[in-house]
Amino acid sequence: MENYFDITMTDDQLRTISSIGLAHMGDAVFEILVRTWLCAHGKATGKGLHQATIALVRAESQAEMAGRILPLLTEEEAAVFRRGRNAQVHSVPPHASRAQYGEATALEALLGWLWLKGRKDRINELFCTMMEE
Template identity: 65%
Template sequence: MNYFEPHLTPDELRAISAIGLAHMGDAVYETLVRTWLCVHGKATGKELHRTTIALVCAQKQAELAQRVLPQLTEEELAVYKRGRNANVHAMPRSATPAQYHAATGLECLMGWLYLRGDKERAEQLFRAMMEEE
């Protein structure tokens, strides 16, 4: 197994819980955000951390998810819904339950794409989310 370039089978992906996929997707999404900020020179120093936090919070993820939902395939939408409908036990006070569930759906999708080895599609969706930022 190459952990930098994972390529899990459909059966292996189905065996991972929605929360597990969202856990992976959280890291993938934050890495993309940090890369995007550095490449575009959007922030430096202390502001870099603040801007990252603003883009990875549940409210922003829920907003950005709405931009790409119409572009998802049936399979991707099913993965998003799997994450959105996951039974989460802790929710931040800064987000509504709907926002948190939508953010979890987005993270689940990003984790699923990464673990199946489809970084190109994850990149395509991320670009669509960040177009107006």
């Protein structure tokens, strides 16, 4: 039986997953990191917590955060990021530009790829950099 809480996929397995699939996984990873960060920083209060989560997981915020980590990415990570940014998305939320949505999708694809690769340490490192003020 697989342990889906602690999965490690091979490079060959990861190459079979589409950019959209990686972004789908990364969206969930980012959401749980943001929720954990908000709770750990004392922002766990009902409606305010939900609004704070939404503000951080919006494409505009993700695009800004992606800019903070781009210089830190390895060549392999940067390639995954570019692959995610070039994904063919069919709709863009009205509050985000296509460029912002592309950067957000790229960030999510990178996080999904790192998660499936079993690189929680690297995800945490990048997330901490994203959340620095």
